Amino acid sequence: MLKVDELDVFYGDAQALDDVSIEIPKGAIVAIVGANGAGKTSLIRTIGGMVKPARGRISFHGNDIAGMPSYKVCDLGIGQVAEGRQIFPNLSVSENLDMGAMLPRARATRAKNRDRVLEMFPRLNERLQQAAGTLSGGEQQMLAIGRCLMGEPELVMFDEPSLGLSPALVQDVLASIRDLNRDGLTCVLVEQNVAVSLKLASRAYVLENGRVTLSGTGDELLADDRVRQAYLGM
Known part of the structure; x- marks a missing residue:
């Protein structure tokens, strides 16, 4: 569905991405893992x-979209749930x-999409008229995911969806991503919880x-000694 070939990205003279190539098959969950500053968010934003x-x-469905404005990328069917949620706090x-x-x-x-989102996240249905900025962190993440799904995406990039959430809510958010994938949504997952993301x-x-x-596959990287030592403390 999506293919990145030999991507270089700079911020001024600082190089953020160097010859990056990845493939996102249709219907897959693909995890991008690495330390802070490794270039994960730069890849998502590019x-x-x-x-x-x-x-x-x-390439998205075979068409080159490199450098295309973000609103056109969204309308092609690529959604993003940004790090830090990025909801509109003063809107309901x-x-x-x-x-x-x-x-x-x-x-x-x-x-149809609104009904789907509210069925998936019933707490949002209870708070439809509430200002988004007054929601809990977990509810805001649900809203960020729901808002993205309202755009009818074929592929969604999740950037640190569990950041700042309690362990119980982390499991809820990651379970919702797994359920969306089972329903046919292609997912790119950038997640600080390396073990969980590789299992998914x-x-x-x-x-x-x-x-x-x-x-490699998620299981292959989970078993790799370099990954275990660098990210799993084993």
């Missing part, structure tokens, strides 16, 4: 059109969901200093 690459190709829960359905591709299915993923990549240093 695929999403928020950062323009210096070199490389990003209902209004936040409506914002997710503003894409041309999603307008005809707005009511059918394929995974390790980023270090902006380069892909390891790749």
Whole structure:
């Protein structure tokens, strides 16, 4: 579904991504793991059109989208649940969901997608008129995921979805990602909980200093001594 070839990204003179190549098969959960500053968010933002690459190709369904504006990338069917949730705090829960359905591709299915989101996250249904900024951290993450789903995406990139959540809520959020994938959604997961993300993923990549240093199935990387020592404390 998505293929990244030989991607280079710079912020000024600092190189954030160096010759990065990854593949995201249709229907998969693909994990991107690595330490802080490894380039994970830069990769997500570049695929999403928020950062323009210096070199490389990003193919979605065979079409090159590298450097395409983010609103066009979204309307092609690539959604993003950003690190830190990035909801509209002064708007109500209902209004936040409506914002997710503003894409041309999603307008005809707005009511169906809204019902789907509220069925998945019943707590949002109880708080539709509440200001989004007054929700708990877990509820805000549910809203961020729900708003993304309102855009009718084929692929969703989750950037640190469990950040700042209690262990119980982490399990709820990751379970919702697994359920969405079982329903056919292709997922890219950037997650600080390396063990959990690799268990969920059918394929995974390790980023270090902006380069892909390891790749394989989630199980293969879980069993790799380098991954176990660097990220799992084993």
